[in-house]
Amino acid sequence: xxxxxxxxxxxxxxxxxxxxxxxxxxxxxxxxxxxxxxxxxxxxxxxxxxxxxxxxxxxxxxxxxxxxxxxxxxxxxxxxxxxxxxxxxxxxxxxxxxxxxxxxxxxxxxxxxxxxxxxxxxxxxxxxxxxxxxxxxxxxxxxxxxxxxxxxxxxxxxxxxxxxxxxxxxxxxxxxxxxxxxxxxxxxxxxxxxxxxxx
Numbered sequence: 229x230x231x232x233x234x235x236x237x238x239x240x241x242x243x244x245x246x247x248x249x250x251x252x253x254x255x256x257x258x259x260x261x262x263x264x265x266x267x268x269x270x271x272x273x274x275x276x277x278x279x280x281x282x283x284x285x286x287x288x289x290x291x292x293x294x295x296x297x298x299x300x301x302x303x304x305x306x307x308x309x310x311x312x313x314x315x316x317x318x319x320x321x322x323x324x325x326x327x328x329x330x331x332x333x334x335x336x337x338x339x340x341x342x343x344x345x346x347x348x349x350x351x352x353x354x355x356x357x358x359x360x361x362x363x364x365x366x367x368x369x370x371x372x373x374x375x376x377x378x379x380x381x382x383x384x385x386x387x388x389x390x391x392x393x394x395x396x397x398x399x400x401x402x403x404x405x406x407x408x409x410x411x412x413x414x415x416x417x418x419x420x421x422x423x424x425x426x427x
Contacts, residue, residue: 282411282423284409284424286424290302292342295341303404305395315385316383316384323407333359334358343397345361360394371386372384372386
């Protein structure tokens with residue numbers, strides 16, 4: 229009688245079969261590997277998803293006259309800060325109106341008279357057409373200009389710092405109230421944004 233009960237007890241104490249144990253171990257290993265992969269790629273790739281920011285100060289409205297006596301309106305944004313090193317080869321610029329419509333640009337050329345940078349003589353800025361320059365603050369010199377004939381910054385690679393400012397040149401009498409300056413990444417440079425930039 230004891231031997232029969234002992235056999236029954238030994239059958240009840242048997243563990244999981246080797247096949248099921250192997251399947252469970254493989255499944256656990258796959259799950260752990262997937263979790264580890266997600267964590268590692270999230271840590272490595274997370275930095276590239278963070279936008280580089282150019283902080284802009286409040287807009288300063290003004291005007292200037294070219295060598296032919298034509299008046300142009302100017303809107304100057306001082307660069308207050310940047311997150312890391314940002315150059316003009318990394319981003320492009322745009323302006324959107326209050327309805328999120330993109331305002332098209334003109335063509336840039338070096339200005340004369342009291343205007344540092346102007347649309348070229350071959351281009352007429354109609355409506356809110358605009359051009360832009362990255363200037364050295366207080367020095368009255370253009371470091372870079374947007375857009376060039378290639379659709380990018382004319383020089384490219386100029387570092388944006390707190391000693392530079394963005395000057396937007398528009399047709400005289402254009403109403404810019406409610407418009408917003410925006411930035412976009414060129415190539416594979418990650419996100420570029422403006423903090424500020426409201427007209």
